[in-house]
Structures are given as structure tokens and as C-alpha cells.
Amino acid sequence: MPRPPITPQDERDREAVIRVQDLVVGFGERLIMKKLNLDVYRGEILGFVGPSGQGKSVLTRAILGLVPKREGTIEVFGENLDEISPQSRQEIERRWGVLFQQGALFSALTVRQNVQVPMREYLNLSERLLDELAMLKIEMVGLKPDAADKLPSELSGGMIKRAALARALSLDPEILFLDEPTSGLDPIGAGEFDDLIATLQRTLGLTVFMVTHDLDSLYTVCDRIAALGDGRIIAQGPIEAMLASDDPWVRSYFHGKRARAAMAGAA
Amino acid sequence: MAALTNSVGDAGRVLLDLSGIDRLDTLGAWVLDRTRHELGERGLAADFVGARAEHNILLNEVAYRGFQGAPVKDTWNVVDIFVDIGKTMVEAWKDLVRGVSFLGELVMAMLRLLVRPSRFRLPALINQLELICFRGVPIIVLISFLVGAIVAQQGIVQLQRFGAQAFVVNLSGILSLRELGVLLTSIMIAGRSGSAFTAEIGSMKMREEIDALRVMGLDPIEVLIVPRVLALMIGLPILAFLAAMAALLGSGVVAWIYGDIPPDVFLARLKSTIDLRTFLVGIIKAPFMAIVIGVIASNEGMAVQGSAESLGRHVTASVVKSIFMVIVLDGFFAIFFAAIKF
Structure with a gap:
């Protein structure tokens, strides 16, 4: 299903749920982010691309507050993360869900218990409702019910990603952060995962921030793409804008052999 | 190979005949190309002849280039202890x-x-x-x-x-x-x-x-x-x-x-x-x-x-x-x- 292209006019009208301004992040003397600006609008799936080792994950981690920033502001839901109280920060934290690259499931807990961790923390529910809700999420992400009582060490790579997604979705977040959700999955599994994210985004009205290398995902599910280069956003916009960009890295990324195959697949 | 390199006098031009080689791996190709390079440094134009097509591809792929080892630090120094x-x-x-x-x-x-x-x-x-x-x-x-x-x-x-x-x-x-x-x-x-x-x-x-x-x-x-x-x-x-x-x-x-x-x-x-x-x-x-x-x-x-x-x-x-x-x-x-x- 082709989506209507997003014009600059639309962008002004839309609410930015994440607004990163002049972000500077560095480790030692090496600067990873040099005055980076990026807006993520409500209800969109933003694909975030960039060369390996340039700090795609670092931006995600900086927004999540896992990596200290040196300068700049990060606003989530219109609130500056530096200026809010721990309570309001916690309020924001329960409104986002994160899928880490390796899943980061709690290894001592079963899949069901993993999905229940945020629920137990924030909701006061009966055991029965907790179990039912957890099973619902587990089925939603396409896992079989018997996976619920397995430990993360007993799951395959694809199942770990799905289980971690179920945990990320456990509180029905408004923003979903995905760090390379399809890496390490076979093409069929990756395609299913893309469809799943698109479906969830439509049904739950999620805003998705997706770090990815997967050109198929970029073509099939992303509304907008932002490309990172040298600590800044070097191009952003829908896929057409990427194809039209004259930045050498963006050109070679979206006009390479693999990109053409993905484009043909999406068409 | 070293012996070969030395045995070549000042012939001016050297041809390395590879037609007898059935299998060639990266090690062999590297040594061959390094020899060619060393002969070249002595002013001798060396060339391969009779190499199979697939061996030529490999020889091009591993074409000799100098590798710089990591600089070796002085092993022991009184200042280092302090x-x-x-x-x-x-x-x-x-x-x-x-x-x-x-x-x-x-x-x-x-x-x-x-x-x-x-x-x-x-x-x-x-x-x-x-x-x-x-x-x-x-x-x-x-x-x-x-x-x-x-x-x-x-x-x-x-x-x-x-x-x-x-x-x-x-x-x-x-x-x-x-x-x-x-x-x-x-x-x-x-x-x-x-x-x-x-x-x-x-x-x-x-x-x-x-x-x-x-x-x-x-x-x-x-x-x-x-x-x-x-x-x-x-x-x-x-x-x-x-x-x-x-x-x-x-x-x-x-x-x-x-x-x-x-x-x-x-x-x-x-x-x-x-x-x-x-x-x-x-x-x-x-x-x-x-x-x-x-x-x-x-x-x-x-x-x-x-x-x-x-x-x-x-x-x-x-x-x-x-x-x-x-x-x-x-x-x-x-x-x-x-x-x-x-």
C-alpha cells in the first residue's frame, strides 16, 4: 500500500514527539554527534540510516538517556529531558518502549515474566490479568504460546527479537525505539517483522524510531528516512528524497545493487 | 624463491613461467608476486607467462603491497615504570x-x-x-x-x-x-x-x-x-x-x-x-x-x-x-x- 508522500507543509502541521536540537555527544576527544538536529513526528515510522560505526545507536542511546550528552536539548512529548523532575521522567519512560539490538531480555526470567516486568512496575493488576495480558502480547508479536515459559537462552535469534518486542509493547507505548530490528533474521523473518511493525503502527498509532541497515525495511515500512553522516543529519525525507539526494554516501547507499533489488521488490 | 632471485644475473628481463602450476593459493600467489616485485626493485622487469585465467585473477587480487607493521615500542624503559x-x-x-x-x-x-x-x-x-x-x-x-x-x-x-x-x-x-x-x-x-x-x-x-x-x-x-x-x-x-x-x-x-x-x-x-x-x-x-x-x-x-x-x-x-x-x-x-x- 503506497503511502501519500509527506510534504514540508505537512511536517509543519505535525507534532514532533521527539525533538533533538544541536546535540553534541563525544567520548574522550572523539565527537560522535556534532550539533545534530532531528525531529520525529507523531505517527510516523522513521528509518535512521548511516555508515557503520558512525553512531546510529549512540543517538538512540542519547535520546534514551543512556549516553551523556555534552550540549544540546532533547525534547520528548514536548518536555525537555534536562529540566523535568524524576517523576515526570518516569512518566515519559513508561510511554516509550525499546527494542535493543540483542534483545536485552532479562536472562533470569522467562519470556512471560520479561513481558510482565514493566506491567508489574506500573500497573496494579491481578495475576490472572497479568498472565492474560502477557500472553496477548506474546501472540501479537507472532510467538507461539509455548515460548512464553522458555528462558531467553532457549530461544532462537528471531524469537528473542519478537519476545523483546513484546516486552517493549507491554505498556502500549506511544514511541517505539527499534535498534536494527531485522539484523540477524532471515529474509522471510525480516519481512514478517517489517509487516508486524507496520501493522502495529497502524493499529496502535505508534511512532517508530528505527535504526536499520535493511533496505527492504526502508522501502516497505518507513514513512521517512534520516541519514547520519559525520555527526549530522545529511539527508532526510521520504524515500524519493533519498533517491534524489546528491550526498555521495546517500547516493551510493540508495543507488547500489542491493538498493535497486529492494526497490524492485517494493514496487 | 630467494635463491631464484639471487641466481638471476643482470638478464634485464625475467619471465616466470607458471604454466606448470595446477593449484594456486593466496600464499603461493603472494610469494610469486613479491618475487616479481623484488626483481622489479633490482631493475629487472619480471612478468608472468602461461598463468591460467583464474590464477591471474588471484595474482591481481593479492598484488604485492608493502604492509607496515605496528611500530615496535622500546621494550624497557625506566620512565615507563614511573x-x-x-x-x-x-x-x-x-x-x-x-x-x-x-x-x-x-x-x-x-x-x-x-x-x-x-x-x-x-x-x-x-x-x-x-x-x-x-x-x-x-x-x-x-x-x-x-x-x-x-x-x-x-x-x-x-x-x-x-x-x-x-x-x-x-x-x-x-x-x-x-x-x-x-x-x-x-x-x-x-x-x-x-x-x-x-x-x-x-x-x-x-x-x-x-x-x-x-x-x-x-x-x-x-x-x-x-x-x-x-x-x-x-x-x-x-x-x-x-x-x-x-x-x-x-x-x-x-x-x-x-x-x-x-x-x-x-x-x-x-x-x-x-x-x-x-x-x-x-x-x-x-x-x-x-x-x-x-x-x-x-x-x-x-x-x-x-x-x-x-x-x-x-x-x-x-x-x-x-x-x-x-x-x-x-x-x-x-x-x-x-x-x-x-
């Missing part, structure tokens, strides 16, 4: 600062839990108590029993020379209650539970589980570390008490068998030499030892970086530092109690 010592001292200082600030965070987390006790994780505490305290009993009791027995045996041998072997009761009674019980327990717990904390927390750090907790709005210190440190603070005094009793039992048994001091005499002498204070001196130290072990173990766990090697290094550091600090702290307590004449 630099090393300096760095170690700075690191040790930073370690101390980190430890103290971590202790501060821990106390803050505990105070927050005091205000909102509903957030406290009782199941985690019970679980840790079982692991630290209950499952640690056999080995700690056994070791304390043995050390108590050895001290008594040595005491008897030495005191016999002065005909004062009855004083072995004073020796082992005071030693067991004041020092042995708590010190042996602390060292065993540092090795047994401290290493486990560091490994658990470190592997959670490696697998981004700690980050996952944070982004869910959960405080890793509150969730993971407070229950562990509290379990240590409760478990260590209990274990120290059991260890002291086991050490007394060990020395009692040895005194009976080896020193001909029957149990009733042993108990009577014990009663006259020790009082509640002797016992308190030992047991008061236990919770402090627990905090030291807990803080060092958790701090090392949180410092683990991505690799398995880093995990191993921090587990080792955790045990070594805990044992060292436990003994240092024991020394401070000895001075303190002497100063207040307790």
Missing part, C-alpha cells in the same frame, strides 16, 4: 572516589525505599538471603571449625612448653569471637558471593539488561543492588556468629582430644574469660564488612564493558579488592576498639 606507578596510583584514587560515590547512591536508593516501602523487592531479598546465607553455611562452618582446631592445636603445642596449656581456652575463645569468625566469613563471602554479584551484574551490563531496566524507568541500584547488599548485611552477621561457634567447637574438640582439657573444664574457663563484649566486638564488624563487599562487588559489576575478558578482570578485581578492604577495615576496627578501650 609512568606505570603513577597511572596505578591515579586509578586507585579514582577507584576510591567511585566507591564512595557509589556508596552514596546506594544510601540514597535505600532512603527512597524507606519513604516508599511498597517498591522494595522482598522476593529478591529472600532469594539472595538463601543464596548468600543459607547455602553458604556448610562451607563457612567447615572452614571455621578447621581453623579453630588448628589454632587450638598450635596454641597447645606452644603453651605446653610453659606448662600453660590451659590458657589455650582463652586464646581460642577470644580469637574466635573477636576476629576469626567475622574475618573468615567476610573473606569467604567476598570470594563466594562478591564474585557472584560482580559476575551477575557484569553479565547483565554486557547484555544491555541494565540499560533495558533504565529505559523502563527502573533504577538498577534499587532493583538489583539494594536487595543484594541488604541480604549481605543480614546474612553476614548470622554467618559470622555460626563461624565463631564452629571455631569454638573446633578448638574445644582439639583441646579435649589433644590437650586433655575435658569439655566441662573448657566451658568453665571459657565462661570466665569471655563476656558479651568479646562477642559484640566481633559481630558489630560484620555489617560493615557486608557493605564493603557489597559496594565493591556491585561497583565492579557496573564497570564491566562489552567483552568476556573485561568480565573476568572485574570479577577478579572484585574478590581481590574486597578481601583486601575487609582486612584493612578489620585493622581499623582493632585500632578503634583499642582507642575506646572496648
